[in-house]
Amino acid sequence: MSTVLELDGTTHVVRYGMQDDKKEMCHVYFFRNGKRFIIDVSGDDVRETPFYDTWRPLIEPFDPKTPAGRNWVEQWRNLATLVITASLQQLRELAPEVTYWITLGDYLHTPSYSLQVVKQDGAQNGxxxxxxxxxxxxxxxxxxxYGVDMFEGLLDGIPKVNCHQLTVLDCEKNWKVPPRKVHIADGQIARFKGYEKPSKSVESGAMHCYSLDSIKCSLRLHETMQRLSPEPIPGLASVLGIVMDERVEDNGSSESSPKQLLAGILISWTGNDTMWDVVRDVDKADTEDILRRSAAWRTKINNVLNRxxxxxxxxxxxxxxxWINDSSTYIDEKDAAWLTTGSSFVSEPRGGEAHNACVEADMKAVRELFEEWLPAELAKKVGT
Known part of the structure; x- marks a missing residue:
């Protein structure tokens, strides 16, 4: 899980890790001062040290039925803290205090190291x-x-922007999430929708790239809207540009040529928070205010759908x-609602009964979002 640790006067963004008490091993994956580190620990390398005595209980499996197991997040933070603290001398040399991650290109080209914790006489905790x-x-x-060839026919007419020309904004507000808000050279603020690694489906166990699906949906919608209505629809996130990255491939020869890749797309700035985020963070005393404001959100969403x-x-x-829900609906800093494409939607015009059924499904989703989900979630706040 992702967590942020302030250690050695420096922010350490821990993305995830692994622990196995049977094999006596773990690893912690994190960022420090714009560099990525993966630190591995094996019991064989650290046994009979003070470090091992503290570390061994922290890799035990969590039992949710026990008080300690219910506090598994704290146990995970303690494990990450222990492993990182044991590595500080090396980390200070490899990742000293510097200005980092200024442009999106800095994120896409991050220096990475793998470290191994080993026994050393005279060292702290051995x-x-x-x-x-x-x-x-x-x-x-x-x-x-990803390679450009995966998006054949979807990129025509869209401005291309080099990733090093995009300045990242407000990343320090939430290190747990990737950068989203970027400043384009012309002064415009946009949302970066990046391509990410495939992830494993909980239901099927198959690997799937949901970010790729979502971005292709945005590109298909853009292509369709350019044919039907070149004027943007207020409240519907539109594609502003394609983010390009250049990476040198190691082909085994002495001369390696850089390859042009697509890092993601730029869309209208929608704000950082989905409706789910807004409700999650609302105080008990502000639930009535959220209900009042939601009337304008619903009107905006309905206007987008009508168009x-x-x-x-x-x-x-x-x-x-x-696919209209609390995760596809964003609320920006001006309290305006935005609809964004998920991983699936109808990007080609339909007619007749098929279209009428989709219209009804969209409007039903809006009713469920504002008349059922939102009041129910706010009621939980009042009841606490």
Whole structure:
């Protein structure tokens, strides 16, 4: 899980890790001062040290039935803190205090090291770290640029922007999430929608790249709207640009040429918070205010849908299920609502009964969002 630790006077953004008490091993994956580190610990390397005595209980499996197990987040933070603290001498050398992650290109080209905790006589807690791999050039967080050929026919007419020309804004407000808000050279603020690594489905166990699906939906909607209505629809996030990255491929020859990759797209700035985020962070005393403000949000969403429906478009997938929900609806700093594309929606005009069914599905989703989900979530706040 992602957590932020302030250690050694420096922010350490811990993305995830692994622990196995049977094999007596763990690793912690984190960022420090714009560099990525993966620190591995094996019981064979640290046994019979003060570090081992503290570390061994922290890799025990969590039992949710016990008080300690219910506080598994704290146990995970303690494990990450212990491993990082044992590595501080090496980390200070490899990742000293510097200005970092200024542009989006800095994120996409992050130096990475793998470290191993080993026994060392005379060291604090009897251990130190050694470099086992690196430095390597890797994208930060879970970013993964893709080849241009995957988007044939979807990129025509869209401005291309070099990732190093995009300044990242407000990243320090929430280190747990990848950068989203960027400043374009012309002064415009946009949202970066980046390509990420595939993830495993909880239901099927199959690997799937949801960010790729979502971005393709945005590009298909853009292509369709350019044909039907070149004027943007207020409240519907539109594509502003394609973010390009250049990466040198190691092909085994002495001369390696850089390859142009797509890192993601720029869309209208929608604010950072989805409706789910807004409700999660609201205080008990402000629930009535949220209900009052939500009337304007609903009106804005309905206006967007009326425009889309007039073109035969909808937020339904091929099965007739609408993707309008608390995660696809954003609220910006001016308290305006925005609809964003998820991983599926109808990007080609429909007509007749098929379109009517999609219109009804969209409007039903809006009713459920504002008349059922929102009041129910706010009621939980009042009841606490």
């Amino acid at each position: 251990v130190a770290t050694k470099i086992s791999k690196g430095p390597e050039d890797i994208p930060a967080y879970e970013f993964r640029p 889309l429906h007039a073109f035969g478009l909808s937020f339904c997938d091929s099965n007739g299920t609408s």
